[in-house]
Amino acid sequence: MTAPTKPLEEVELRLEPSARRIPLWRRVVTLIVKALVPLAVLAVAAMIAWKLYLRAPVAVREERPRVPRLVEVIEVQPATRGPTIEAWGEVTAARTLVVRPEVSGSVVALNERLTPGGLVLAGEEMVRIDDRELRLAVAQADSEIRQIEARIAIEQGQQERAKRDLRRLPGELSESQRQLVLRAPQMAELQAELAAAEAARERALVERSHAVIEAPFDALIIEEELALGTMLTVGSVSATLVAADRFHVVVAVPVSALDWVNQRSGQTVRLTQLGVWPEGSYREGTVERLTAGLSEAGRMAELVVAIDDPLARRPENRGKPRLLLGSFLRAVSEGRAVENAVALDRAYLRDHDMVWVMTPDNRLEVRPVEIAWRGAKQVLVSDGLEAGDRVITTQLAVVAPGMKLRLAEETAKEAEQ
Numbered sequence: 001m002t003a004p005t006k007p008l009e010e011v012e013l014r015l016e017p018s019a020r021r022i023p024l025w026r027r028v029v030t031l032i033v034k035a036l037v038p039l040a041v042l043a044v045a046a047m048i049a050w051k052l053y054l055r056a057p058v059a060v061r062e063e064r065p066r067v068p069r070l071v072e073v074i075e076v077q078p079a080t081r082g083p084t085i086e087a088w089g090e091v092t093a094a095r096t097l098v099v100r101p102e103v104s105g106s107v108v109a110l111n112e113r114l115t116p117g118g119l120v121l122a123g124e125e126m127v128r129i130d131d132r133e134l135r136l137a138v139a140q141a142d143s144e145i146r147q148i149e150a151r152i153a154i155e156q157g158q159q160e161r162a163k164r165d166l167r168r169l170p171g172e173l174s175e176s177q178r179q180l181v182l183r184a185p186q187m188a189e190l191q192a193e194l195a196a197a198e199a200a201r202e203r204a205l206v207e208r209s210h211a212v213i214e215a216p217f218d219a220l221i222i223e224e225e226l227a228l229g230t231m232l233t234v235g236s237v238s239a240t241l242v243a244a245d246r247f248h249v250v251v252a253v254p255v256s257a258l259d260w261v262n263q264r265s266g267q268t269v270r271l272t273q274l275g276v277w278p279e280g281s282y283r284e285g286t287v288e289r290l291t292a293g294l295s296e297a298g299r300m301a302e303l304v305v306a307i308d309d310p311l312a313r314r315p316e317n318r319g320k321p322r323l324l325l326g327s328f329l330r331a332v333s334e335g336r337a338v339e340n341a342v343a344l345d346r347a348y349l350r351d352h353d354m355v356w357v358m359t360p361d362n363r364l365e366v367r368p369v370e371i372a373w374r375g376a377k378q379v380l381v382s383d384g385l386e387a388g389d390r391v392i393t394t395q396l397a398v399v400a401p402g403m404k405l406r407l408a409e410e411t412a413k414e415a416e417q
Contacts, residue, residue: 069404074393077113078342084378085334091248094247096243103211116225117217117220121215124214126213126239127213134207140203145201162183218243242325250286255294261335267333268285269284269305281320346377357390364403
Protein backbone atom coordinates (compact mmCIF):
# COMPACT_ATOMS: atom_id res chain seq x y z
CA MET A 1 0.00 0.00 0.00
CA THR A 2 1.19 3.49 -0.79
CA ALA A 3 1.94 5.86 1.94
CA PRO A 4 -0.59 8.55 2.34
CA THR A 5 0.47 11.96 0.79
CA LYS A 6 0.82 14.94 3.01
CA PRO A 7 -1.05 18.08 2.31
CA LEU A 8 0.75 20.89 0.38
CA GLU A 9 0.20 23.32 3.20
CA GLU A 10 2.31 21.24 5.51
CA VAL A 11 5.23 21.17 2.99
CA GLU A 12 5.18 24.90 2.49
CA LEU A 13 5.01 25.41 6.22
CA ARG A 14 7.91 23.11 6.66
CA LEU A 15 10.11 25.00 4.07
CA GLU A 16 9.39 28.43 5.39
CA PRO A 17 11.45 28.05 8.60
CA SER A 18 14.57 27.07 6.55
CA ALA A 19 14.27 30.14 4.27
CA ARG A 20 14.19 32.38 7.17
CA ARG A 21 17.59 31.13 8.20
CA ILE A 22 19.45 32.99 5.13
CA PRO A 23 21.18 36.11 6.44
CA LEU A 24 19.92 39.46 5.35
CA TRP A 25 23.27 40.79 4.19
CA ARG A 26 23.68 37.86 1.87
CA ARG A 27 20.40 38.51 0.27
CA VAL A 28 21.33 42.18 -0.15
CA VAL A 29 24.65 41.29 -1.73
CA THR A 30 22.95 38.90 -4.09
CA LEU A 31 20.55 41.59 -5.21
CA ILE A 32 23.35 44.10 -5.70
CA VAL A 33 25.42 41.64 -7.76
CA LYS A 34 22.45 40.81 -9.94
CA ALA A 35 21.93 44.53 -10.64
CA LEU A 36 25.58 45.58 -11.14
CA VAL A 37 26.83 42.76 -13.44
CA PRO A 38 24.56 43.69 -16.41
CA LEU A 39 25.43 47.37 -15.94
CA ALA A 40 29.12 46.53 -15.93
CA VAL A 41 28.76 44.49 -19.13
CA LEU A 42 26.91 47.34 -20.84
CA ALA A 43 29.54 49.83 -19.69
CA VAL A 44 32.41 47.70 -21.03
CA ALA A 45 30.58 47.22 -24.35
CA ALA A 46 29.97 50.95 -24.61
CA MET A 47 33.63 51.71 -23.98
CA ILE A 48 34.74 49.23 -26.64
CA ALA A 49 32.24 50.63 -29.14
CA TRP A 50 33.40 54.18 -28.45
CA LYS A 51 37.04 53.26 -28.98
CA LEU A 52 36.16 51.53 -32.25
CA TYR A 53 34.24 54.60 -33.36
CA LEU A 54 37.15 56.89 -32.59
CA ARG A 55 39.61 54.69 -34.47
CA ALA A 56 37.40 54.23 -37.59
CA PRO A 57 38.51 56.07 -40.82
CA VAL A 58 36.66 59.29 -41.59
CA ALA A 59 35.33 59.83 -45.20
CA VAL A 60 36.26 63.27 -46.51
CA ARG A 61 33.87 64.71 -49.15
CA GLU A 62 35.84 66.01 -52.11
CA GLU A 63 34.47 67.74 -55.22
CA ARG A 64 34.77 65.55 -58.29
CA PRO A 65 36.77 67.23 -61.06
CA ARG A 66 34.75 67.78 -64.23
CA VAL A 67 36.22 66.32 -67.39
CA PRO A 68 35.99 68.68 -70.39
CA ARG A 69 33.51 67.51 -73.01
CA LEU A 70 34.97 65.96 -76.14
CA VAL A 71 33.78 67.82 -79.27
CA GLU A 72 34.56 68.21 -82.93
CA VAL A 73 34.78 71.60 -84.64
CA ILE A 74 35.18 73.17 -88.05
CA GLU A 75 37.12 76.37 -88.62
CA VAL A 76 35.19 78.89 -90.70
CA GLN A 77 36.53 81.39 -93.20
CA PRO A 78 34.07 84.06 -94.42
CA ALA A 79 34.21 84.74 -98.16
CA THR A 80 32.14 86.22 -100.96
CA ARG A 81 29.92 83.35 -101.98
CA GLY A 82 26.40 82.55 -103.00
CA PRO A 83 24.01 79.99 -101.58
CA THR A 84 23.79 76.59 -103.17
CA ILE A 85 20.37 76.39 -104.80
CA GLU A 86 19.01 72.85 -105.11
CA ALA A 87 15.88 72.04 -107.09
CA TRP A 88 14.35 69.36 -109.30
CA GLY A 89 13.38 69.58 -112.93
CA GLU A 90 11.85 67.48 -115.70
CA VAL A 91 13.60 66.82 -118.99
CA THR A 92 11.57 68.10 -121.95
CA ALA A 93 12.17 68.60 -125.67
CA ALA A 94 13.56 71.92 -126.81
CA ARG A 95 11.85 71.54 -130.23
CA THR A 96 9.06 69.18 -131.22
CA LEU A 97 8.04 68.44 -134.80
CA VAL A 98 4.78 66.74 -135.77
CA VAL A 99 5.13 65.26 -139.27
CA ARG A 100 2.02 65.84 -141.39
CA PRO A 101 2.17 65.01 -145.12
CA GLU A 102 1.30 67.84 -147.52
CA VAL A 103 0.27 65.48 -150.30
CA SER A 104 -1.86 62.37 -150.35
CA GLY A 105 -0.66 59.00 -151.46
CA SER A 106 0.53 55.62 -150.32
CA VAL A 107 3.88 55.08 -148.58
CA VAL A 108 6.38 53.41 -150.93
CA ALA A 109 9.59 53.75 -148.85
CA LEU A 110 10.42 54.10 -145.13
CA ASN A 111 13.67 54.84 -143.33
CA GLU A 112 14.57 51.83 -141.20
CA ARG A 113 15.40 54.14 -138.30
CA LEU A 114 11.95 55.72 -138.40
CA THR A 115 10.83 53.92 -135.25
CA PRO A 116 10.33 55.10 -131.64
CA GLY A 117 13.78 55.71 -130.17
CA GLY A 118 15.44 55.90 -133.57
CA LEU A 119 17.67 58.77 -134.61
CA VAL A 120 17.58 60.40 -138.06
CA LEU A 121 20.03 63.03 -139.28
CA ALA A 122 19.26 66.40 -140.82
CA GLY A 123 18.41 66.09 -144.53
CA GLU A 124 17.95 62.32 -144.32
CA GLU A 125 14.94 60.85 -146.14
CA MET A 126 12.34 59.46 -143.77
CA VAL A 127 9.24 58.76 -145.89
CA ARG A 128 8.61 58.54 -149.63
CA ILE A 129 5.07 58.81 -150.96
CA ASP A 130 3.94 57.49 -154.34
CA ASP A 131 4.42 60.49 -156.70
CA ARG A 132 3.21 59.11 -160.02
CA GLU A 133 0.19 61.39 -160.11
CA LEU A 134 2.37 64.30 -159.16
CA ARG A 135 4.77 63.56 -162.02
CA LEU A 136 1.80 63.45 -164.37
CA ALA A 137 0.68 66.84 -163.07
CA VAL A 138 4.12 68.27 -163.85
CA ALA A 139 4.04 66.75 -167.34
CA GLN A 140 0.57 68.17 -167.94
CA ALA A 141 1.73 71.61 -166.83
CA ASP A 142 4.69 71.39 -169.21
CA SER A 143 2.33 70.48 -172.05
CA GLU A 144 0.07 73.45 -171.32
CA ILE A 145 3.05 75.75 -171.27
CA ARG A 146 4.23 74.51 -174.66
CA GLN A 147 0.73 74.97 -176.11
CA ILE A 148 0.50 78.51 -174.84
CA GLU A 149 3.98 79.30 -176.14
CA ALA A 150 2.91 78.02 -179.58
CA ARG A 151 -0.18 80.24 -179.49
CA ILE A 152 2.00 83.16 -178.49
CA ALA A 153 4.25 82.49 -181.48
CA ILE A 154 1.21 82.47 -183.79
CA GLU A 155 -0.08 85.64 -182.18
CA GLN A 156 3.27 87.32 -182.70
CA GLY A 157 2.92 86.58 -186.45
CA GLN A 158 -0.57 88.08 -186.37
CA GLN A 159 0.83 91.19 -184.74
CA GLU A 160 3.46 91.60 -187.47
CA ARG A 161 0.78 91.44 -190.16
CA ALA A 162 -1.33 93.91 -188.17
CA LYS A 163 1.56 96.36 -188.11
CA ARG A 164 1.84 96.23 -191.91
CA ASP A 165 -1.91 96.73 -192.27
CA LEU A 166 -1.76 99.66 -189.85
CA ARG A 167 0.67 101.52 -192.06
CA ARG A 168 -1.74 101.28 -195.03
CA LEU A 169 -4.72 102.67 -193.11
CA PRO A 170 -5.60 106.33 -193.90
CA GLY A 171 -6.02 108.83 -191.11
CA GLU A 172 -4.97 108.87 -187.50
CA LEU A 173 -6.15 106.31 -184.87
CA SER A 174 -6.53 106.74 -181.17
CA GLU A 175 -4.20 104.85 -178.85
CA SER A 176 -6.91 102.38 -177.85
CA GLN A 177 -7.79 101.77 -181.49
CA ARG A 178 -4.12 101.33 -182.30
CA GLN A 179 -3.77 98.67 -179.53
CA LEU A 180 -6.79 96.81 -180.87
CA VAL A 181 -5.40 96.82 -184.41
CA LEU A 182 -2.05 95.54 -183.19
CA ARG A 183 -3.83 92.72 -181.20
CA ALA A 184 -2.29 93.81 -177.87
CA PRO A 185 -5.22 92.42 -175.77
CA GLN A 186 -4.87 89.00 -177.39
CA MET A 187 -1.15 88.91 -176.59
CA ALA A 188 -1.76 90.05 -173.01
CA GLU A 189 -4.30 87.26 -172.58
CA LEU A 190 -1.83 84.67 -173.83
CA GLN A 191 0.88 86.04 -171.54
CA ALA A 192 -1.46 85.70 -168.58
CA GLU A 193 -2.29 82.12 -169.56
CA LEU A 194 1.44 81.37 -169.82
CA ALA A 195 2.09 82.80 -166.34
CA ALA A 196 -0.74 80.72 -164.91
CA ALA A 197 0.56 77.59 -166.57
CA GLU A 198 4.07 78.22 -165.26
CA ALA A 199 2.66 78.76 -161.76
CA ALA A 200 0.75 75.48 -162.04
CA ARG A 201 3.96 73.76 -163.08
CA GLU A 202 5.80 75.23 -160.07
CA ARG A 203 2.99 74.08 -157.81
CA ALA A 204 3.17 70.60 -159.27
CA LEU A 205 6.94 70.54 -158.76
CA VAL A 206 6.53 71.66 -155.13
CA GLU A 207 3.90 68.99 -154.48
CA ARG A 208 6.14 66.43 -156.11
CA SER A 209 8.97 67.46 -153.75
CA HIS A 210 6.60 66.99 -150.82
CA ALA A 211 6.31 63.34 -151.72
CA VAL A 212 9.71 62.90 -150.06
CA ILE A 213 9.72 63.85 -146.34
CA GLU A 214 13.20 64.65 -145.00
CA ALA A 215 14.36 65.34 -141.46
CA PRO A 216 14.82 69.12 -140.98
CA PHE A 217 17.33 68.53 -138.16
CA ASP A 218 18.92 65.72 -136.19
CA ALA A 219 15.83 64.23 -134.61
CA LEU A 220 14.83 61.53 -132.16
CA ILE A 221 11.69 59.61 -133.09
CA ILE A 222 9.05 59.71 -130.36
CA GLU A 223 6.04 58.28 -132.16
CA GLU A 224 5.31 57.00 -135.67
CA GLU A 225 2.30 55.38 -137.33
CA LEU A 226 3.66 54.43 -140.72
CA ALA A 227 4.09 51.26 -142.73
CA LEU A 228 4.68 50.43 -146.36
CA GLY A 229 1.44 50.84 -148.26
CA THR A 230 -0.15 53.14 -145.67
CA MET A 231 -2.47 55.60 -147.38
CA LEU A 232 -1.69 59.09 -146.18
CA THR A 233 -3.93 62.10 -146.45
CA VAL A 234 -3.02 65.75 -146.28
CA GLY A 235 -2.65 66.91 -142.66
CA SER A 236 -2.81 63.49 -141.02
CA VAL A 237 -0.30 62.92 -138.18
CA SER A 238 2.27 60.35 -139.23
CA ALA A 239 5.18 60.83 -136.78
CA THR A 240 6.41 62.97 -133.88
CA LEU A 241 10.07 64.02 -133.66
CA VAL A 242 12.14 66.03 -131.17
CA ALA A 243 15.42 67.80 -131.80
CA ALA A 244 18.38 65.69 -130.71
CA ASP A 245 20.90 68.53 -130.45
CA ARG A 246 19.36 70.14 -127.33
CA PHE A 247 17.00 69.24 -124.51
CA HIS A 248 15.42 71.47 -121.89
CA VAL A 249 15.15 70.84 -118.16
CA VAL A 250 12.28 72.79 -116.59
CA VAL A 251 13.48 73.38 -113.01
CA ALA A 252 10.89 74.31 -110.38
CA VAL A 253 12.10 76.76 -107.70
CA PRO A 254 10.14 78.50 -104.91
CA VAL A 255 8.96 81.99 -105.75
CA SER A 256 10.61 83.22 -102.55
CA ALA A 257 13.97 82.06 -103.91
CA LEU A 258 13.79 84.07 -107.12
CA ASP A 259 15.72 86.95 -105.54
CA TRP A 260 18.60 84.52 -105.00
CA VAL A 261 18.41 82.52 -108.21
CA ASN A 262 20.80 83.75 -110.87
CA GLN A 263 18.45 84.18 -113.82
CA ARG A 264 20.93 85.55 -116.33
CA SER A 265 21.36 83.63 -119.53
CA GLY A 266 24.41 81.40 -119.53
CA GLN A 267 24.48 80.66 -115.79
CA THR A 268 25.89 77.16 -115.33
CA VAL A 269 23.73 74.51 -113.64
CA ARG A 270 24.97 71.04 -112.63
CA LEU A 271 22.48 68.24 -113.17
CA THR A 272 22.53 64.76 -111.62
CA GLN A 273 20.15 61.81 -111.36
CA LEU A 274 20.66 60.08 -108.03
CA GLY A 275 20.40 56.33 -108.05
CA VAL A 276 20.37 56.16 -111.85
CA TRP A 277 23.60 57.72 -113.09
CA PRO A 278 26.94 56.35 -111.84
CA GLU A 279 28.41 57.94 -108.73
CA GLY A 280 30.08 61.25 -109.61
CA SER A 281 28.44 61.52 -113.06
CA TYR A 282 26.78 64.78 -114.00
CA ARG A 283 25.81 66.96 -116.95
CA GLU A 284 26.06 70.72 -117.15
CA GLY A 285 23.44 73.02 -118.59
CA THR A 286 22.92 76.76 -118.92
CA VAL A 287 20.01 78.91 -117.82
CA GLU A 288 18.07 80.00 -120.88
CA ARG A 289 15.14 81.92 -119.44
CA LEU A 290 12.54 82.22 -116.69
CA THR A 291 9.05 81.26 -117.77
CA ALA A 292 6.24 83.77 -117.55
CA GLY A 293 3.94 81.78 -115.26
CA LEU A 294 3.90 79.37 -112.33
CA SER A 295 3.57 75.62 -112.46
CA GLU A 296 0.04 74.36 -111.91
CA ALA A 297 1.06 71.58 -109.52
CA GLY A 298 3.14 73.35 -106.88
CA ARG A 299 2.73 77.02 -107.88
CA MET A 300 6.48 77.19 -108.36
CA ALA A 301 8.54 79.41 -110.65
CA GLU A 302 10.12 77.56 -113.57
CA LEU A 303 13.61 78.03 -114.95
CA VAL A 304 14.39 76.64 -118.39
CA VAL A 305 17.86 75.08 -118.46
CA ALA A 306 19.28 74.07 -121.85
CA ILE A 307 21.56 71.02 -122.26
CA ASP A 308 23.45 70.65 -125.52
CA ASP A 309 24.14 67.20 -126.95
CA PRO A 310 21.79 65.39 -124.52
CA LEU A 311 22.47 62.04 -126.20
CA ALA A 312 26.25 62.39 -125.64
CA ARG A 313 27.12 61.93 -129.33
CA ARG A 314 29.97 64.42 -129.48
CA PRO A 315 33.52 63.25 -128.72
CA GLU A 316 33.88 65.62 -125.74
CA ASN A 317 30.74 64.15 -124.15
CA ARG A 318 31.44 60.52 -124.90
CA GLY A 319 31.00 58.39 -121.78
CA LYS A 320 28.69 60.88 -120.07
CA PRO A 321 25.13 59.81 -119.17
CA ARG A 322 22.38 60.30 -121.74
CA LEU A 323 19.24 62.24 -120.89
CA LEU A 324 15.83 60.62 -121.17
CA LEU A 325 12.74 62.70 -121.84
CA GLY A 326 10.43 62.82 -118.85
CA SER A 327 13.09 61.96 -116.28
CA PHE A 328 13.60 64.10 -113.16
CA LEU A 329 17.03 65.57 -112.50
CA ARG A 330 18.50 67.31 -109.46
CA ALA A 331 19.76 70.77 -110.38
CA VAL A 332 22.42 72.55 -108.33
CA SER A 333 23.59 76.09 -108.99
CA GLU A 334 25.13 78.99 -107.10
CA GLY A 335 22.84 81.89 -106.25
CA ARG A 336 23.52 85.57 -105.81
CA ALA A 337 26.78 86.17 -103.93
CA VAL A 338 26.89 87.55 -100.38
CA GLU A 339 29.98 89.28 -99.03
CA ASN A 340 31.76 87.87 -95.95
CA ALA A 341 29.37 84.92 -95.75
CA VAL A 342 29.91 81.54 -94.09
CA ALA A 343 28.25 78.40 -95.47
CA LEU A 344 27.19 76.05 -92.68
CA ASP A 345 25.43 72.72 -92.58
CA ARG A 346 21.90 73.29 -91.33
CA ALA A 347 22.49 70.73 -88.56
CA TYR A 348 25.07 73.08 -86.98
CA LEU A 349 22.45 75.81 -86.56
CA ARG A 350 20.93 75.59 -83.06
CA ASP A 351 17.63 76.92 -81.74
CA HIS A 352 16.76 80.57 -82.33
CA ASP A 353 19.54 81.06 -84.93
CA MET A 354 22.38 80.24 -82.56
CA VAL A 355 25.66 78.44 -83.12
CA TRP A 356 28.02 76.86 -80.60
CA VAL A 357 31.51 78.29 -80.80
CA MET A 358 34.63 76.96 -79.08
CA THR A 359 36.51 79.93 -77.67
CA PRO A 360 40.34 80.20 -77.70
CA ASP A 361 40.42 79.08 -74.04
CA ASN A 362 38.43 75.94 -74.97
CA ARG A 363 35.09 76.98 -73.54
CA LEU A 364 31.63 76.92 -75.06
CA GLU A 365 30.03 80.12 -76.29
CA VAL A 366 26.43 80.30 -77.51
CA ARG A 367 26.52 82.97 -80.19
CA PRO A 368 23.60 84.46 -82.19
CA VAL A 369 24.10 84.77 -85.95
CA GLU A 370 22.28 86.40 -88.85
CA ILE A 371 21.02 84.06 -91.56
CA ALA A 372 20.92 85.38 -95.11
CA TRP A 373 19.81 82.16 -96.83
CA ARG A 374 18.11 79.03 -95.56
CA GLY A 375 18.37 75.99 -97.77
CA ALA A 376 17.23 72.41 -97.27
CA LYS A 377 20.70 71.28 -96.17
CA GLN A 378 22.73 74.48 -95.84
CA VAL A 379 22.44 77.98 -94.43
CA LEU A 380 24.42 81.09 -95.30
CA VAL A 381 25.54 83.15 -92.29
CA SER A 382 26.07 86.82 -93.15
CA ASP A 383 26.98 88.11 -89.68
CA GLY A 384 28.10 86.68 -86.33
CA LEU A 385 31.12 84.58 -87.31
CA GLU A 386 34.67 85.75 -87.85
CA ALA A 387 37.60 84.19 -89.65
CA GLY A 388 39.11 81.40 -87.60
CA ASP A 389 36.08 80.82 -85.37
CA ARG A 390 35.65 77.19 -84.41
CA VAL A 391 32.04 76.08 -84.80
CA ILE A 392 31.11 73.00 -82.78
CA THR A 393 29.61 70.23 -84.91
CA THR A 394 29.04 67.72 -82.09
CA GLN A 395 25.51 67.38 -80.73
CA LEU A 396 25.58 67.93 -76.93
CA ALA A 397 22.77 66.81 -74.64
CA VAL A 398 23.51 69.43 -71.97
CA VAL A 399 24.79 72.87 -72.88
CA ALA A 400 26.02 75.53 -70.47
CA PRO A 401 27.81 78.67 -71.60
CA GLY A 402 31.40 78.60 -70.41
CA MET A 403 31.62 74.82 -70.02
CA LYS A 404 35.05 73.35 -70.69
CA LEU A 405 35.68 71.57 -73.95
CA ARG A 406 38.43 69.51 -75.51
CA LEU A 407 39.25 68.29 -79.00
CA ALA A 408 39.91 64.75 -80.07
CA GLU A 409 43.22 65.79 -81.64
CA GLU A 410 44.46 67.36 -78.43
CA THR A 411 43.44 64.28 -76.43
CA ALA A 412 45.37 62.04 -78.82
CA LYS A 413 48.50 64.19 -78.50
CA GLU A 414 48.31 64.12 -74.70
CA ALA A 415 47.96 60.31 -74.77
CA GLU A 416 51.08 60.02 -76.96
CA GLN A 417 53.08 62.19 -74.56
